[in-house]
Amino acid sequence: MTTAITLNPLHEAHDEATHVERKTRLQAIEAALDTSGLRPELSTLPVIPATSAQLLAVHEQRLIDTIHWTASQDDVWFGMDTYTTRHTWEAARMSAGAAIAAVDAVATGRAHNAFALSRPPGHHATPSQPMGFCFFNNIAVAARHAFMHHGIARLAIIDFDVHHGNGTQDCFYDDSTVLFCSSHASPLYPGTGSEHEVGLEDGYGTTLNIPLPYRTGDMGFSMLYDQVIMPAVRRYRPEMILVSAGYDAHWDDPLGPLSLSISGYTAITQRLVALANELCNGKIVMILEGGYSLPALSGGVLASLRVLLGQAPAPDPLGPADTAEPDLTTVIRRILDRHPIF
Numbered sequence: 001m002t003t004a005i006t007l008n009p010l011h012e013a014h015d016e017a018t019h020v021e022r023k024t025r026l027q028a029i030e031a032a033l034d035t036s037g038l039r040p041e042l043s044t045l046p047v048i049p050a051t052s053a054q055l056l057a058v059h060e061q062r063l064i065d066t067i068h069w070t071a072s073q074d075d076v077w078f079g080m081d082t083y084t085t086r087h088t089w090e091a092a093r094m095s096a097g098a099a100i101a102a103v104d105a106v107a108t109g110r111a112h113n114a115f116a117l118s119r120p121p122g123h124h125a126t127p128s129q130p131m132g133f134c135f136f137n138n139i140a141v142a143a144r145h146a147f148m149h150h151g152i153a154r155l156a157i158i159d160f161d162v163h164h165g166n167g168t169q170d171c172f173y174d175d176s177t178v179l180f181c182s183s184h185a186s187p188l189y190p191g192t193g194s195e196h197e198v199g200l201e202d203g204y205g206t207t208l209n210i211p212l213p214y215r216t217g218d219m220g221f222s223m224l225y226d227q228v229i230m231p232a233v234r235r236y237r238p239e240m241i242l243v244s245a246g247y248d249a250h251w252d253d254p255l256g257p258l259s260l261s262i263s264g265y266t267a268i269t270q271r272l273v274a275l276a277n278e279l280c281n282g283k284i285v286m287i288l289e290g291g292y293s294l295p296a297l298s299g300g301v302l303a304s305l306r307v308l309l310g311q312a313p314a315p316d317p318l319g320p321a322d323t324a325e326p327d328l329t330t331v332i333r334r335i336l337d338r339h340p341i342f
């Protein structure tokens with residue numbers, strides 16, 4: 001049983017010191033891997049940049065050309081929040097390449113499971129638009145690659161980032177070959193992801209959004225996975241599970257209003273790995289999205305990696321949130337009653 005990781009050797013060139021999505025995020029994860037002693041247990045795979053053909057399977061040529069153009073500019077901002085440097089073009093293609101390499105390893109059986117530890121993140125990038133710190137939708141590019149090169153016919157993408165994965169939803173909204181399932185705080189950026197967004201045409205019923213009240217934490221997520229997400233994925237029966245793994249639903253995150261603990265991330269990852277073992281011969285690939293508290297981000301990633309490795313959880317270094325959780329019974333009942341997948 002091998003657990004693989006992929007890194008992005010070019011990520012440090014996409015950096016803005018005053019921005020929350022900066023190079024210290026991945027540096028903190030790599031430092032935590034070293035001090036935890038986990039690094040030698042993991043197989044670190046080589047990564048090459050995503051090709052134009054791989055990006056074009058998801059994105060419009062115009063978007064690819066725009067990101068390429070930023071390589072000739074000192075800095076460009078898309079909206080108020082999404083910066084580029086002269087090296088973002090290379091870093092973003094490598095980040096998509098890291099997701100592809102992780103999927104390749106698991107699809108071919110070279111690794112049992114994998115985690116792409118890369119940035120810039122991807123789940124807000126739509127086919128035509130960079131946004132929310134994202135340029136190329138890494139998980140969507142990796143999913144299309146799995147369909148085209150590994151003969152996979154059905155994938156589940158589970159997105160537990162605190163923000164709605166609007167870009168990923170847009171990529172597969174009318175496509176029945178992907179079950180896209182996002183849990184996210186509401187109201188919050190980017191404002192999409194209502195429970196009424198359930199997919200269109202061929203994809204009707206294969207988009208599952210679960211907007212969550214503020215301060216939802218470990219207890220709420222356990223209920224949600226046991227009563228909604230796991231039953232939905234069982235109904236769908238994917239051949240592989242991809243995870244948009246954002247750690248900004250942690251109580252210490254400066255952007256996210258939810259209250260997960262690191263132990264809560266362990267519990268979520270345990271459920272996803274159990275689902276993959278039950279339905280997909282263990283094939284699960286996690287792909288890093290957000291997470292802006294460095295201790296919560298690095299601690300959460302280590303917790304997920306321990307689960308992928310089949311190890312017992314370590315003590316939670318940050319402990320639980322000190323606020324009470326809202327009751328999710330009504331939210332869950334409503335989705336079970338109304339969503340077409342049920």
Ligand SMILES: [Zn+2]
Nearest residue numbers: 161163248290
């Ligand atoms: Zn996020």
